[in-house]
Amino acid sequence: PSPVDANQLVSEFQGIIRKAVGEACRVKVWTSEGLWLCHVDPARLETALLNLALNARDAMPNGGVLDIEMKNVVVGEGAVAGCLPGSYVRLSVRDTGSGMPPEVRNRVFEPFFTTKEVGKGSGLGLSMVYGFVRQSGGHIAIESALGKGTTVSLYLPRATQTPGVEMEDVRSQAFPAGSERVLVVEDNDDLLDLTxxxxxxxxxQVRCARNGTEALRLLRSEEFDLLLSDIVMPNGINGIEVAREARKLNKGIKILLASGYAGDALDRHQAVGEFPIIDKPFRMSELAARLRSILHEA
Structure with missing residues (x-):
């Protein structure tokens, strides 16, 4: 965590959000003059924002408006249920979508709870946002009603220190830059979009595939520097098989496999130690660091 200017972070990040939600959704960013610095991990705040934007997009299948607003707030005793008194930067994400009934709204922060069909959502997006905000010493609140859209408000603690003139850009540290061609293979749409x-x-330069068959088609028609693939996928072809075929097609390609329960699959395919693994769930900063390490291996 470090002192973060949410005005600047959101303004610089809005291009990614616009791309993620698509042209049917209008994105409006409302900055606030004199906004305090908040004390958070900027990379995790960006991931949280993207999660919220993707949820808003899914709630507006026919398009709509996504508002992102930053504001200084001082919360008094009992003013916001569950929020400790203090000074916060309130970052609100509002959509004009379908909204949620109370029984859904009351469960959205539970891990693995999702209203999406199988394969369309992990149920981890909002619980990860919740965890990030609470670990930062902040608070998260949600307002929603059927047909009236949804507002998710992140209360981020005001920073008590100011960044020095020489302070480095922590975002560039969290996400080491690269220019290589990467094929990402993932059957969960939310995680694929985020990654x-x-x-x-x-x-x-990123290309995406949602299953092993699609990945093999791309590997046979295009050149990639690195393959990042989930191990367990539908349609018969798993990540280990994709990685082995990738090596046959291109001996120099780098491989990174991802899984929350890789052990059984690795044993079944006699692949223990064959490829590097990153455990799910992973932080995006952790993924970026692993990619740079693997790409720079001799």
């Missing part, structure tokens, strides 16, 4: 957007912002 692709973050790697693109870091300078990588």
């Amino acid at each position: 692709s957007a973050m790697l693109t912002r870091s300078g990588y």
Whole structure:
């Protein structure tokens, strides 16, 4: 965590958000003059913002408006349920989408709770945002009603220190830049969108595949510097098989496999130690560091 200017962070990041939500959704950013610095991990704040934007997009299938607003607030005792008194930068994400009934709204921060069909969402997006805000010493609140859209407000603690003139850009440290061609293979749409957007912002040339069959088609028709693939996927072809075929097609390609439960699959395919693994769930900053390390290996 470090002192962060949310006005600047959101303004610089809005291009990624606009790309993620698509042309059907209008994105409006409302900065605030004299905004305090907040004390958070900037890379995780960007990931949280992207999660919220993707949820808003899904709630507006026919298009709509996504408002992102920053504001200084002083919360008094009992003023905001569950929020400790103090000074905060309130970052609100509002959509004009379908909204949620109370029984859904009351569960959205639970891990693995999702209203999306299988394969369309992990149910981890909002719980990860919740965890990030609470770990930062802040608070998260949600307002929603059917047909009236949703507002998610992040209360981020005001920073008590000011950044020095020589302070380095922590975002560039968190996400080491690259320019290589990367193929990302992931059957979960939310995670694919997040990973692709973050790697693109870091300078990588990213192509995406949602299953092993699609990945093999791209590997046979295009050149890639690195393959980042989930291990367990539908349609019969898993990440280990994709990685082995990638090596046959291009001996110099770098490989990084990802899984939350890789052990059984590695044992079944006698692949223990064959490829580097990153455990899910991973932070985007952790992924970026692993990619640079692997790409720079001799």
